[in-house]
Amino acid sequence: MAEAQTVGAIELSAIDLAIAGGLVLVAGVVSVLLRLGLEKRLLLAAVRTVVQLLMIGYVLKWVFDIDTLWAILPVVLLMILAAGHAAVHRSSRTFPGVLLRAVGTLAMSGFITTVIVTGVIVGAQPWYEPQYLIPLLGMVLGNGLTGISLSLDTLLEQLVERRDEVELHLALGATRWEAARDALADAVRRGMIPTINSMMVVGIVALPGMMTGQILAGADPLEAVKYQVVVMFMIAGATSTGCIIIVLLAYRRLFTPRHQLDSAAIRARGKK
Amino acid sequence: MSETLLSTIDLAVSAGGTRLLEGITLKLHAGEMLALTGPSGCGKTSLLRAIAGLDDPDAGEVRFREQPPEHTGWPAFRRHVTFVHQRPVMLNATVEENLRRPFRYRHVAREFDRDRAVALLKDFGLGEEHLAQEARTLSIGQQQRVSVVRALLIEPAVLLLDEPTSALDEDARSAVENLLRREGHRNGRAALLVTHDREQARRLCDRSLDLREHLPEAGPRMRGGDDG
Numbered sequence: 001m002a003e004a005q006t007v008g009a010i011e012l013s014a015i016d017l018a019i020a021g022g023l024v025l026v027a028g029v030v031s032v033l034l035r036l037g038l039e040k041r042l043l044l045a046a047v048r049t050v051v052q053l054l055m056i057g058y059v060l061k062w063v064f065d066i067d068t069l070w071a072i073l074p075v076v077l078l079m080i081l082a083a084g085h086a087a088v089h090r091s092s093r094t095f096p097g098v099l100l101r102a103v104g105t106l107a108m109s110g111f112i113t114t115v116i117v118t119g120v121i122v123g124a125q126p127w128y129e130p131q132y133l134i135p136l137l138g139m140v141l142g143n144g145l146t147g148i149s150l151s152l153d154t155l156l157e158q159l160v161e162r163r164d165e166v167e168l169h170l171a172l173g174a175t176r177w178e179a180a181r182d183a184l185a186d187a188v189r190r191g192m193i194p195t196i197n198s199m200m201v202v203g204i205v206a207l208p209g210m211m212t213g214q215i216l217a218g219a220d221p222l223e224a225v226k227y228q229v230v231v232m233f234m235i236a237g238a239t240s241t242g243c244i245i246i247v248l249l250a251y252r253r254l255f256t257p258r259h260q261l262d263s264a265a266i267r268a269r270g271k272k
Numbered sequence: 273m274s275e276t277l278l279s280t281i282d283l284a285v286s287a288g289g290t291r292l293l294e295g296i297t298l299k300l301h302a303g304e305m306l307a308l309t310g311p312s313g314c315g316k317t318s319l320l321r322a323i324a325g326l327d328d329p330d331a332g333e334v335r336f337r338e339q340p341p342e343h344t345g346w347p348a349f350r351r352h353v354t355f356v357h358q359r360p361v362m363l364n365a366t367v368e369e370n371l372r373r374p375f376r377y378r379h380v381a382r383e384f385d386r387d388r389a390v391a392l393l394k395d396f397g398l399g400e401e402h403l404a405q406e407a408r409t410l411s412i413g414q415q416q417r418v419s420v421v422r423a424l425l426i427e428p429a430v431l432l433l434d435e436p437t438s439a440l441d442e443d444a445r446s447a448v449e450n451l452l453r454r455e456g457h458r459n460g461r462a463a464l465l466v467t468h469d470r471e472q473a474r475r476l477c478d479r480s481l482d483l484r485e486h487l488p489e490a491g492p493r494m495r496g497g498d499d500g
Contacts, residue, residue, distance in 0.1 A: 167326055168361040171428065172374040173351025259346040260326055
């Protein structure tokens with residue numbers, strides 16, 4: 001039922017979307033026949049998919065029409081704040097000032113990496129061209145927040161569970177850096193592993209969503225691959241610098257200038 | 273009078289917002305072993321941790337050779353005024369690695385002397401074969417002896433011993449006490465021994481300070497937990 005073809009992509013009509021909806025209907029019928037009791041959830045999920053994506057579609061349409069830096073910055077800031085909030089709330093432990101540090105980390109690692117990609121590698125004109133900046137930043141922040149929350153979680157867990165070991169090092173004359181080094185290295189490593197793993201299997205286990213999207217939109221597969229390579233490297237760079245920055249910021253907060261571990265500052269996050 | 277190695281001036285400590293001890297002024301001279309005695313929960317461990325700078329005191333000062341720790345920096349201070357935990361803390365590694373680790377710290381600035389390590393272990397009733405053993409597979413008594421040997425190897429001027437025999441059986445306790453009696457004074461070293469056992473204080477120490485005289489007016493609220 002597809003009609004006109006614009007800029008390489010086949011445009012979808014309302015009938016196309018209705019047919020796709022029919023596929024969900026099949027799942028609903030299966031649920032009824034097998035008495036899985038999932039019909040209501042499935043219906044709700046389908047409606048939410050449409051509504052949420054439509055909303056973000058309108059938001060992106062509005063954002064992409066913005067052509068001044070001052071108008072795009074609040075959007076960028078909002079994305080960074082949301083990512084920072086999500087990063088610290090995934091961690092099971094917390095300490096005072098963690099949100100500020102997570103937001104600062106994502107701003108430094110995510111925003112700077114994205115700007116290098118849009119401004120230097122892709123060469124978007126201007127560098128803050130929303131069509132490039134927003135999706136790329138979104139991908140970087142999404143991966144970055146996973147990395148920094150894993151790093152934070154690991155660091156805080158190590159400092160709580162291995163407090164005696166850390167204090168043993170301090171008691172025998174280690175500097176705070178020498179005492180913390182094992183825990184810091186573990187935390188950075190843990191945060192970076194998912195990104196490295198995804199680079200290992202990309203293109204083998206599954207095609208990345210961005211590349212698939214470009215191919216469906218009519219792009220040459222090799223061009224799509226080039227973009228995907230840039231995106232993977234951008235994510236790897238931003239995530240690893242993010243993990244290092246958050247771990248160092250947490251270290252500076254949790255070890256005092258008197259080379260003590262301020263373990264009282266680490267608290268379990270209340271269950272919601 | 274021999275050199276004053278460690279002194280505290282009007283030290284006060286608290287835990288969980290409750291003042292435990294105050295007005296602790298003491299001098300520890302070279303070659304001396306001083307006992308700090310008091311009942312469980314009176315703040316002995318908190319006091320020793322504050323002296324080691326692992327926690328901040330509420331008030332007062334600590335000095336090593338008449339200088340505040342900031343003079344040399346806290347790591348250098350702790351390398352000379354070394355705290356030994358009440359419950360032995362072993363790294364997840366062999367006994368030898370546990371003994372070697374402090375020699376990698378910048379402020380220790382010495383070479384690991386394996387012969388001396390073996391000799392000390394033997395004095396503590398542990399053989400050379402224990403060096404290759406995973407430290408956490410040792411009994412608590414053996415771990416505590418390794419813990420004291422680890423501290424002794426870096427040749428601190430002052431040992432801060434937090435109830436070092438409280439977790440040990442009779443034989444292990446007597447082995448640790450014998451070693452402390454000999455090594456505690458070696459080359460003018462001094463030791464501050466925290467204990468609730470007044471008999472042990474008498475057996476090992478030249479003099480003792482009863483911390484009950486330093487409880488705040490109302491007395492501390494006794495806490496649970498591991499504060500000795």
